[in-house]
Amino acid sequence: MSDATHHQDVSAPLPASLTKLGKFWDLNEHDHPEGHSTMLGFWIYLMSDCLIFAMLFAAFGVLGGNYAAGPGPRELFELPLVAVNTSMLLFSSITYGFAMLAMQRGSVSQTQMWLLITAVFGAAFLSIELYEFANLIHEGATPQRSAFLSSFFTLVGTHGLHVTFGLIWLFTLVVQVSRKGLIQANKRRLMCLSLFWHFLDVVWIGVFTFVYLMGMLR
Amino acid sequence: MNAKNYNDLAHRHAHGEANPHAIGHGHGHDEAHGSLRDYVIGFVLSVVLTAIPFWLVMSGAIADKSTTALVIAAFAVVQVIVHMVYFLHMNGKAEGGWNMLALIFTAVVVLIVISGSMWVMYHMNANMMPMHMEQMD
Numbered sequence: 001m002s003d004a005t006h007h008q009d010v011s012a013p014l015p016a017s018l019t020k021l022g023k024f025w026d027l028n029e030h031d032h033p034e035g036h037s038t039m040l041g042f043w044i045y046l047m048s049d050c051l052i053f054a055m056l057f058a059a060f061g062v063l064g065g066n067y068a069a070g071p072g073p074r075e076l077f078e079l080p081l082v083a084v085n086t087s088m089l090l091f092s093s094i095t096y097g098f099a100m101l102a103m104q105r106g107s108v109s110q111t112q113m114w115l116l117i118t119a120v121f122g123a124a125f126l127s128i129e130l131y132e133f134a135n136l137i138h139e140g141a142t143p144q145r146s147a148f149l150s151s152f153f154t155l156v157g158t159h160g161l162h163v164t165f166g167l168i169w170l171f172t173l174v175v176q177v178s179r180k181g182l183i184q185a186n187k188r189r190l191m192c193l194s195l196f197w198h199f200l201d202v203v204w205i206g207v208f209t210f211v212y213l214m215g216m217l218r
Numbered sequence: 219m220n221a222k223n224y225n226d227l228a229h230r231h232a233h234g235e236a237n238p239h240a241i242g243h244g245h246g247h248d249e250a251h252g253s254l255r256d257y258v259i260g261f262v263l264s265v266v267l268t269a270i271p272f273w274l275v276m277s278g279a280i281a282d283k284s285t286t287a288l289v290i291a292a293f294a295v296v297q298v299i300v301h302m303v304y305f306l307h308m309n310g311k312a313e314g315g316w317n318m319l320a321l322i323f324t325a326v327v328v329l330i331v332i333s334g335s336m337w338v339m340y341h342m343n344a345n346m347m348p349m350h351m352e353q354m355d
Contacts, residue, residue, distance in 0.1 A: 054331045054332055061335065202302070
């Protein structure tokens with residue numbers, strides 16, 4: 001066979017078999033608008049984050065009863081404080097929702113205002129959590145004390161770290177929005193943070209139910 | 219169809235102009251948006267679904283502890299679904315269904331990881347510990 005039969009002139013008609021192929025497989029690498037797949041990609045990141053929390057929950061589920069003759073949940077946890085903490089996160093969820101609604105209306109100042117209110121609730125949540133951790137450590141209930149406390153601090157601390165990074169991200173976006181306005185890229189970033197923030201609230205439902213409330217029932 | 223026509227088709231596809239292949243490729247235009255109503259309903263529901271489990275545990279309304287645990291676990295599951303629908307705007311249509319598929323896959327893996335770990339470790343505890351005790355005696 002000569003090469004001529006393989007290398008066809010572009011302007012010449014393609015053989016029937018090839019044109020059929022072209023209908024099913026897109027041979028051209030056509031371009032997509034910027035950020036078209038960001039939301040799906042970010043969702044898949046959140047799902048992988050979910051698996052991290054699943055492992056931490058599993059570790060707590062297995063080790064949560066091993067007190068090593070140390071203090072257990074009944075001596076350590078203060079449910080009223082946890083209830084206040086939970087409400088802070090719930091409030092921050094709806095205020096972030098209001099920020100998204102303001103973004104959809106295209107109002108820069110209201111978007112920033114609701115983002116900052118969300119940040120206040122988020123910071124309150126973190127402060128209460130750090131206060132709780134400080135109290136526990138002061139009472140000698142350190143992560144080194146027992147397997148229960150190790151898994152408790154790892155699970156709740158990982159969630160707190162996520163909230164911390166969410167707050168940093170939130171302040172970054174407040175600055176971005178004030179500099180560039182509600183451009184398409186900033187809207188996309190705000191929607192990603194929205195997913196992240198609400199996702200952390202979902203994880204917290206698991207934490208307050210399975211760690212704090214069920215801990216008190218042990 | 220010759221090569222020129224094919225290239226023309228691909229070109230039109232790239233620019234999102236009307237052609238049958240573009241259907242289902244609504245890139246960037248199918249993000250779920252919530253309404254004020256959605257957020258308020260979600261918030262009210264989640265406050266109720268949070269308050270009841272806290273009240274159940276703090277007041278000890280149900281005497282049996284394992285019943286209480288089951289009830290608050292059920293409340294948690296319902297609240298997670300409420301958050302998914304009203305705050306995360308999950309539905310089967312966003313991103314051509316891939317969001318939902320990823321979520322279902324993750325939920326299955328999470329269930330296997332947590333229940334599997336607890337099941338295996340519970341039996342390890344139950345079956346291995348007495349042997350150590352006997353050896354120590």
